[in-house]
Amino acid sequence: MAFPEPLERLIRALEKFPGVGSRSAERMALHVLRSPREEVAELAMALRDARVETTRCEICGNITLRSPCAICTDAERDASVVCVVEGPREVEKMESAGMHHGLYHVLLEGFAPREGATPDPGALAALQRRVASGQVKEVVLATAPDREGEGAALQVVEALAGQPVIITRLARGLPVGARLEYLHGEILADAYQGRRPLDA
């Protein structure tokens, strides 16, 4: 063993993060050793709190402090339109664009592995149940226009095949490869307004 056991343990733990190889894990671990003890204690608390104090909304799958989340429980919102996004940041982006007054369904990083993200088949099953309940009239696909986003959209379409729901997607004209989270609010609002039924 190259390092004392506690340091080895830290390196092994850090290696599990997406995109972190053994060299980076080693650098991060050595950085921890050089950091003031209070900072390290704060990091440990932040790790714990983020994991323990947040949960996923039982309806939309977004990260929230309380389930169901504030959006799903907002009676002012239109429960018949559900916008499918890849992650919590995309929800933020859609919210700040201000066009979507319906609800969301958060896949959490889609299904094709992107940066080590784990596929979440539970999110698809949950969407199927929401649509099968009959309350949803339109599902708006707002996954990224890149390979992973397209793959996720395709799986959603397949999962909803045969269900009486209109599936639309954000208008093309979104720059290829642009993640929703980086898009300017106005462009996103236009894409939302110009959304089209699939295969139309």
Ligand SMILES: [Zn+2]
């Ligand atoms: Zn929710």
